[in-house]
Amino acid sequence: MPSLSPGNPPPANGFTLDGLAAGMRAAVPMAVGVASYGLVFGVLSRQAGMSELQALFMSAFVFAGASQFVALEMWVAPLPVATLVLTTLVVNLRHILMGAVLRDKLSGLSPIQTYGSLFFLVDENWAYTMAQWQRGNRDRALLAGTGICLFLAWTLSTLAGSLAGSSGIDPVKWGIDFAFTAIFIFLATGMWRGRRDLVPWVTAAVVAVLAEQFLPGKWYILAGSISGSITGVLLHER
Amino acid sequence: MNDNLTPYLAIISMGVVTYATRAAGFFISSRISRMPRTVQGLLAYIPGTIIISIIAPQMTKGGGVTLSASLVCLAVSLAFKNLVAAMVTAVVYVSLLRYFF
Numbered sequence A: 001m002p003s004l005s006p007g008n009p010p011p012a013n014g015f016t017l018d019g020l021a022a023g024m025r026a027a028v029p030m031a032v033g034v035a036s037y038g039l040v041f042g043v044l045s046r047q048a049g050m051s052e053l054q055a056l057f058m059s060a061f062v063f064a065g066a067s068q069f070v071a072l073e074m075w076v077a078p079l080p081v082a083t084l085v086l087t088t089l090v091v092n093l094r095h096i097l098m099g100a101v102l103r104d105k106l107s108g109l110s111p112i113q114t115y116g117s118l119f120f121l122v123d124e125n126w127a128y129t130m131a132q133w134q135r136g137n138r139d140r141a142l143l144a145g146t147g148i149c150l151f152l153a154w155t156l157s158t159l160a161g162s163l164a165g166s167s168g169i170d171p172v173k174w175g176i177d178f179a180f181t182a183i184f185i186f187l188a189t190g191m192w193r194g195r196r197d198l199v200p201w202v203t204a205a206v207v208a209v210l211a212e213q214f215l216p217g218k219w220y221i222l223a224g225s226i227s228g229s230i231t232g233v234l235l236h237e238r
Numbered sequence B: 001m002n003d004n005l006t007p008y009l010a011i012i013s014m015g016v017v018t019y020a021t022r023a024a025g026f027f028i029s030s031r032i033s034r035m036p037r038t039v040q041g042l043l044a045y046i047p048g049t050i051i052i053s054i055i056a057p058q059m060t061k062g063g064g065v066t067l068s069a070s071l072v073c074l075a076v077s078l079a080f081k082n083l084v085a086a087m088v089t090a091v092v093y094v095s096l097l098r099y100f101f
Helices: A017-026 A028-047 A052-061 A065-073 A081-091 A094-101 A111-119 A123-134 A142-164 A176-191 A195-214 A219-236 B006-029 B037-061 B063-080 B083-100
Strands: none
Touching: A017 A028, A017 A142, A028 A052, A028 A065, A028 A123, A028 A142, A028 A176, A028 B083, A052 A065, A052 A142, A052 B006, A065 A081, A065 A176, A065 B006, A065 B037, A081 A219, A081 B006, A081 B037, A094 A123, A094 B006, A094 B037, A111 A142, A111 B006, A123 A142, A176 B037, A176 B063, A176 B083, A195 A219, A195 B037, A219 B037, B037 B063, B063 B083
16 A cells, blocks of 8 residues: 555645545446456466466556456466566556546646556546546545555455466366457457557558567567557558 | 566566556656657557457467357457456357367
8 A cells, every 4th residue: 555644634636535535435346347357367377377476466566457468478488578578568558648648637746646646547447537537526536546446456356366276177178268368359349449440450460460470479469569550640640 | 597586577577667657658748748649649559459469369370269259259248348258258169169079
């Protein structure tokens, strides 16, 4: 838990302990969804050969679902540390845009409040908090409050899934090896922004399938994404 | 490098770059007036194309089973907008196909 200076007089910038608690309560329905996802991550982390402690440590320290699932894909000995870190960076680049949008809303907070809140920034509570603030809610602890609730749900469900996942079942026989693909197909449907995504996505798919044949390791992910994104910019953003 | 420490080193590095992406948007935007439109556009395409690049080889590698399972998963995702439903349906579908064929 970050130190958010409890005991100080109520600040004028809208960051209060009450607001923090209200944010945690508001995030409970979101936390149920996050926990089901974390349970799956925990189970699959065992399939990838990760220990309970490593899975828990990753969920607490990285706290970013999509990049953690991608990391499981790459979790083979010897660990490709540089590729893992670079891919994590690219998967999470969207945070930069999300953080940039928060500029005006967080500008009155202290550095600890601001950069503490930003640790808990994930897609779900960012979308929720932005909607609340645009509707005139002045509670500036909402991002941190909702984030702490989701953080607890994510880490505890990871641990539960990891403990459950050590029961030694054959993943291929039960189709569990396809669970990764299924999760990403689901995530992709949520990221579809309309017809302008069609050509960039097809480009990414074709380049990735080809690059997977010719490039070592997981470089096909970056090759596909970068060529697809550049295609999108060339087609639609000029 | 000690084999027992490498996973933790990897996780710590992942955590550091992830936090950097969370902090960087606010940090940079509170110092410059606005990001170039091309950069914004490029960043906006990255999450979707990353996901597609991950799944496209997985979908095609397993032949008819994984290709048809992908379509089933896509249909359930669009119909119910629920991760667990999409995943369970797809996994059960794959295991049934492998059991019977």
